Amino acid sequence: MRLAVIGTGYVGLVSGVCFAELGHEVVCVDLDAEKIDKLRRREVPFYEPGLKELIEVNSAAERLTFTTDLTAAVQRSDIVILAVGTPSLPSGEANLSYIKKAAEEIGRALNGYKIVVTKSTVPVGTNEAVSRIIAQHASYSFDIASVPEFLREGTAIRDTMAPDRIVIGTLSDRVRQTLTELHAPLTANILITDIRSAEMIKYASNAFLATKISFINEISNICEKVGADITRVAEGMGYDKRIGSSFLQAGIGYGGSCFPKDTQALIQLAGNVQHDFKLLKSVVEVNREQRMKVIIKLEQLLGELQGRTIAVWGLSFKPNTDDVREAPSLDIIGELIVRGAIVRAYDPIAADNFRRMIGTDAVAYCGSAIEAAEGADAICLLTEWPEFKELDLRQAGAAMKSRVMIDGRNVYTQEQLESAGYQSYSVGRAAHTQYEANLEQDTNRIDLIHIVS
Numbered sequence: 001m002r003l004a005v006i007g008t009g010y011v012g013l014v015s016g017v018c019f020a021e022l023g024h025e026v027v028c029v030d031l032d033a034e035k036i037d038k039l040r041r042r043e044v045p046f047y048e049p050g051l052k053e054l055i056e057v058n059s060a061a062e063r064l065t066f067t068t069d070l071t072a073a074v075q076r077s078d079i080v081i082l083a084v085g086t087p088s089l090p091s092g093e094a095n096l097s098y099i100k101k102a103a104e105e106i107g108r109a110l111n112g113y114k115i116v117v118t119k120s121t122v123p124v125g126t127n128e129a130v131s132r133i134i135a136q137h138a139s140y141s142f143d144i145a146s147v148p149e150f151l152r153e154g155t156a157i158r159d160t161m162a163p164d165r166i167v168i169g170t171l172s173d174r175v176r177q178t179l180t181e182l183h184a185p186l187t188a189n190i191l192i193t194d195i196r197s198a199e200m201i202k203y204a205s206n207a208f209l210a211t212k213i214s215f216i217n218e219i220s221n222i223c224e225k226v227g228a229d230i231t232r233v234a235e236g237m238g239y240d241k242r243i244g245s246s247f248l249q250a251g252i253g254y255g256g257s258c259f260p261k262d263t264q265a266l267i268q269l270a271g272n273v274q275h276d277f278k279l280l281k282s283v284v285e286v287n288r289e290q291r292m293k294v295i296i297k298l299e300q301l302l303g304e305l306q307g308r309t310i311a312v313w314g315l316s317f318k319p320n321t322d323d324v325r326e327a328p329s330l331d332i333i334g335e336l337i338v339r340g341a342i343v344r345a346y347d348p349i350a351a352d353n354f355r356r357m358i359g360t361d362a363v364a365y366c367g368s369a370i371e372a373a374e375g376a377d378a379i380c381l382l383t384e385w386p387e388f389k390e391l392d393l394r395q396a397g398a399a400m401k402s403r404v405m406i407d408g409r410n411v412y413t414q415e416q417l418e419s420a421g422y423q424s425y426s427v428g429r430a431a432h433t434q435y436e437a438n439l440e441q442d443t444n445r446i447d448l449i450h451i452v453s
């Protein structure tokens with residue numbers, strides 16, 4: 001089939017490249033001429049494992065091309081895939097201006113029947129709005145479909161080529177047949193739904209995963225106080241198939257371009273229909289507080305942070321990506337700077353993006369984790385890059401002023417940290433507990449009567 005993919009961000013580029021790999025003829029479109037020039041030179045605008053190789057192979061086979069000319073791309077295609085950004089507005093709602101603008105351009109470009117597929121994450125009802133916009137500008141018939149994307153950054157190719165499910169929101173038999181055929185080689189569960197349900201599946205899935213993370217982080221906070229170990233607790237929970245072991249990794253909370261944005265958008269979507277989504281509001285609040293635990297624990301271990309040197313290991317919102325959008329590191333380093341700390345940061349690949357995003361030159365960027373640790377009063381590990389696991393903690397400690405470690409992702413065992421001589425904090429694992437003392441004080445009991453009555 002001939003496909004045009006509008007938007008060459010994480011979703012558009014990965015989808016386009018993977019469809020080319022499946023043998024389709026794909027043209028990827030972006031407004032950003034610099035990005036398109038890079039892609040034509042077979043350079044990748046962001047880090048994603050395996051992407052460069054697939055771009056090279058499929059460009060060489062002439063199945064994959066890049067352009068800024070949306071009209072020409074649409075006109076030579078049977079299917080047009082919308083994968084532009086839907087960032088947050090200050091209200092938390094999704095900003096649909098890119099989607100609407102692209103829909104207008106697609107409408108004007110139509111030169112015959114096409115299927116327009118929305119892959120961007122959009123609030124319920126958006127595909128219908130897209131359809132109206134295209135219809136206003138088009139003289140040809142078309143169908144729309146919602147096919148939300150579930151890939152994760154860092155494993156995007158694998159997630160696209162071997163997805164858990166493909167959701168196709170359409171009421172048209174013609175669209176169902178064509179899109180089922182398009183996705184057939186992927187051998188995933190294909191779920192056909194109405195358009196609004198497909199749109200909702202995407203938000204509900206991200207909100208549920210975010211809920212799992214905030215839930216396990218809250219359990220970790222209690223574990224710390226009662227002397228239980230969150231790693232074992234999560235393991236024990238995860239063996240239950242109804243719960244599952246994924247997304248139960250306690251830490252400093254979720255970041256990235258999607259969970260923070262999509263949870264806010266769903267809270268607003270619910271609010272627009274007079275539903276107060278209390279659970280999801282708490283998920284967001286727990287996540288915000290979880291990041292700040294790094295600062296609280298640092299202050300408990302070091303006292304005032306003014307003039308202290310803090311090494312930060314990991315800046316990206318998760319490993320295997322250079323994406324720092326909504327990364328916990330932005331808030332945590334921001335707080336460190338406000339408190340007068342001297343920050344020495346290291347990330348294997350995300351430092352340039354971080355430097356552009358944080359908007360201050362108060363951070364010293366280092367070439368290695370050991371270099372960042374030089375003269376530091378403490379290390380804060382914020383991203384679980386595999387190289388940190390392999391690192392010689394003694395060597396890092398020898399370079400430091402004092403051996404203090406805030407392990408925000410529970411990369412190290414207590415034994416590893418202790419044997420390397422660190423005073424440390426790991427999420428959800430407490431060395432000491434006030435539990436027994438607290439139990440004896442009735443005043444600490446929470447009055448549940450108002451909740452159950």
Ligand SMILES: NC(=O)C1=CN([C@@H]2O[C@H](COP(=O)(O)OP(=O)(O)OC[C@H]3O[C@@H](n4cnc5c(N)ncnc54)[C@H](O)[C@@H]3O)[C@@H](O)[C@H]2O)C=CC1
Binds near residue numbers: 105119150258
């Ligand atoms: N990043 C991720 O891992 C995932 C993102 N999503 C959703 O997919 C959508 C896209 O996300 P990302 O790929 O991260 O966005 P992104 O911000 O990385 O890329 C969007 C691209 O669209 C381009 N663009 C905007 N308007 C355009 C137009 N009229 N014509 C051509 N190009 C245009 C921009 O220049 C930009 O390169 C969002 O709705 C997001 O929520 C869904 C699943 C995973």
Ligand SMILES: O=C(O)[C@H]1O[C@H](OP(=O)(O)OP(=O)(O)OC[C@H]2O[C@@H](n3ccc(=O)[nH]c3=O)[C@H](O)[C@@H]2O)[C@H](O)[C@@H](O)[C@@H]1O
Binds near residue numbers: 258259
């Ligand atoms: O809509 C999206 O954009 C995507 O959002 C997430 O993917 P992504 O943000 O790339 O990465 P995740 O692996 O989900 O991690 C998100 C954040 O949660 C954190 N996390 C994840 C899992 C966990 O157990 N604990 C935890 O704190 C990670 O550190 C990271 O900051 C979803 O997993 C994808 O299915 C979805 O398509």
